[in-house]
Amino acid sequence: MERGEEWFTRLFAAHFEAVVRYAFRRVFDAGVATDLAQEAFIVAWRRRDDVPVRELPWLYGVARNVIANHRRGKAPPVVPxxxxxxxxxxxxxxxxxxxxxxxxxxxxxxxxxxxxxxxxxxxxxxxxxxxxxxxxxxxxxxxxxxxxxxxxxxxxxxxxxx
CATH class of the missing domain: 1.10.10.10 (Winged helix-like DNA-binding domain superfamily/Winged helix DNA-binding domain)
Known part of the structure; x- marks a missing residue:
């Protein structure tokens, strides 16, 4: 299957909001959550040949790693x-x-x-x-x-x- 711009546009439209919500429920900051979701989609574009048919769980896994990288070196998270x-x-x-x-x-x-x-x-x-x-x-x-x-x-x- 061709994984070009059309594929990525569909992927983004279908799952971006879900990935933002996923990130928000972990960082409790809408701006940061949006930035982290965007980073996850950059990874998806770079690794487009690795994206499985069931895209959303894979995207959550990428977002989970992006969030972990974001948290490294920062103060421990506090109870919101x-x-x-x-x-x-x-x-x-x-x-x-x-x-x-x-x-x-x-x-x-x-x-x-x-x-x-x-x-x-x-x-x-x-x-x-x-x-x-x-x-x-x-x-x-x-x-x-x-x-x-x-x-x-x-x-x-x-x-x-x-």
């Missing part, structure tokens, strides 16, 4: 302010903010698998592509992350109600 936590979500209830806070307290590895499955609505095999692991490894990560999230939510709610 409640306004940032609510941004980009239709459900802005207090319960959703509790879930988002609990997720942000988890290790990055757990956060990412939960985001991929819940926020990006990827199937487990697609999440595995993003993470660069097997489907069974992604399943184990998801199971463990859900258990830790449940525990974090329980602890968080106990502290709030004391």
């Amino acid at each position: 302010h409640e306004t940032a936590l609510r941004a980009g979500f239709e459900d802005t209830s207090a319960e959703m903010v509790d879930v988002l806070r609990a997720i942000s307290a988890l290790p990055e590895r757990d956060q990412e698998i939960l985001r991929l499955v819940a926020w990006e609505e990827l199937e487990l095999r697609e999440a595995a592509v993003v993470l660069g692991c097997s489907k069974s490894a992604a399943a184990v990560r998801l199971h463990r992350a859900r258990k830790r999230l449940q525990a974090a939510l329980g602890e968080y709610r106990e502290v709030e109600h004391v």
Whole structure:
């Protein structure tokens, strides 16, 4: 298949907004998220022969690496302010903010698998592509992350109600 400008224009039109949302949910800054998404598409253009038929999980994997490169050398990420936590979500209830806070307290590895499955609505095999692991490894990560999230939510709610 020819992967020229027409192919890239279609790829960009089909997935740019999704990649921006993916980045935003990790950096909580719309301008930075847009810049990072653009960088991911530059990589896609350069590696156009490597882009599989199921493009979006592959693009998320590229964006994940771009975000990791962006974070290197910077201060550790802080728990986002409640306004940032609510941004980009239709459900802005207090319960959703509790879930988002609990997720942000988890290790990055757990956060990412939960985001991929819940926020990006990827199937487990697609999440595995993003993470660069097997489907069974992604399943184990998801199971463990859900258990830790449940525990974090329980602890968080106990502290709030004391």
